[in-house]
Amino acid sequence: MYKGQKSIRGGIQDFLCPFTDMYISQGSNGAYSHKGIMANDVRGSSAGVRYPYYAPCDCKCINTYPVTGQIMWQSLKKVRFANGRVDYATFMTAHDNSMDAKIGQVVLQGQQLGNMGNKGFSNVTGIHCHIEVSQSNNTAWVKNQYGNYHFYYEYDLDDCYFVDNTNIIYGRGGNWRTTGQVPVQETSGKEVVDQILHKGSKVKFDGVFSVDIIKRGTNLFGNTKLTGVSINNYYNEKAKSYHWLPLDDFTEVDKYGSSQGQDQVVTGGASYVLNKNVYEVQDIDVKSNSALLVLNGHKVWVYSTFLYEV
Ligand SMILES: [Zn+2]
Numbered sequence: 001m002y003k004g005q006k007s008i009r010g011g012i013q014d015f016l017c018p019f020t021d022m023y024i025s026q027g028s029n030g031a032y033s034h035k036g037i038m039a040n041d042v043r044g045s046s047a048g049v050r051y052p053y054y055a056p057c058d059c060k061c062i063n064t065y066p067v068t069g070q071i072m073w074q075s076l077k078k079v080r081f082a083n084g085r086v087d088y089a090t091f092m093t094a095h096d097n098s099m100d101a102k103i104g105q106v107v108l109q110g111q112q113l114g115n116m117g118n119k120g121f122s123n124v125t126g127i128h129c130h131i132e133v134s135q136s137n138n139t140a141w142v143k144n145q146y147g148n149y150h151f152y153y154e155y156d157l158d159d160c161y162f163v164d165n166t167n168i169i170y171g172r173g174g175n176w177r178t179t180g181q182v183p184v185q186e187t188s189g190k191e192v193v194d195q196i197l198h199k200g201s202k203v204k205f206d207g208v209f210s211v212d213i214i215k216r217g218t219n220l221f222g223n224t225k226l227t228g229v230s231i232n233n234y235y236n237e238k239a240k241s242y243h244w245l246p247l248d249d250f251t252e253v254d255k256y257g258s259s260q261g262q263d264q265v266v267t268g269g270a271s272y273v274l275n276k277n278v279y280e281v282q283d284i285d286v287k288s289n290s291a292l293l294v295l296n297g298h299k300v301w302v303y304s305t306f307l308y309e310v
Pocket residue numbers: 026033034039040041130131
């Protein structure tokens with residue numbers, strides 16, 4: 001996006017890529033400091049320049065971490081992401097040496113959000129903006145097994161922002177989309193599908209999911225994001241039957257969702273899968289925001305945030 005750019009369709013803001021030029025110096029699950037997290041380090045057209053970046057949507061500052069020039073932002077309203085989901089955006093930017101954001105401060109879409117920098121731990125990777133996006137209003141910040149912090153509901157960034165007017169210099173093969181590629185269905189100004197799930201809603205799984213663990217001797221797998229069950233609880237067999245997902249309905253893909261070159265033999269902790277089937281919601285648990293689905297005869301409770309209504 002460029003400075004001042006706005007994008008709103010059907011009354012919902014499109015979540016835009018904050019950068020005018022994007023060179024991803026460290027990608028999702030990068031070997032240096034992104035192991036197991038879906039953050040990107042982005043620099044501009046020339047290395048070492050502290051380029052400005054802009055608010056991807058109307059957002060407010062939720063928290064600041066001055067030592068690393070890090071700020072947690074959250075959209076004021078639900079926004080539309082590049083994968084078509086409509087939800088709150090909670091996102092982190094880091095390494096801004098000139099950081100002056102205050103908690104509660106509101107920045108509107110297109111206004112300057114910060115500058116690329118090297119404050120904190122980024123000397124090895126140079127001047128950049130570290131960014132990570134959660135498609136939810138959950139602000140929990142958890143440490144993974146590699147010691148890296150991340151959001152619970154983080155998504156790969158090509159599933160988050162629209163790259164209208166972003167010059168992609170090095171996009172690492174991501175499936176980068178513009179708003180033109182993600183049309184919005186409108187009927188007299190209202191979206192046909194409201195994304196408020198209820199019993200009887202028809203839904204699809206949204207995104208690519210990791211096979212975190214396989215239940216020994218079965219065709220069931222565990223996914224911590226979909227079910228909220230920790231890997232420890234899966235491992236120690238504390239997960240309930242309805243927290244395990246049958247592999248039958250899933251296809252093995254790479255982390256970008258491509259099934260090319262995959263042998264459909266999945267490994268716990270190393271494989272990714274997706275599911276293109278349509279399911280009917282059997283029940284809703286409002287407290288945990290979960291929906292009950294039946295996959296290949298097996299009941300599973302999954303977070304509604306990873307489903308979209310069709
Ligand atoms: Zn980073």
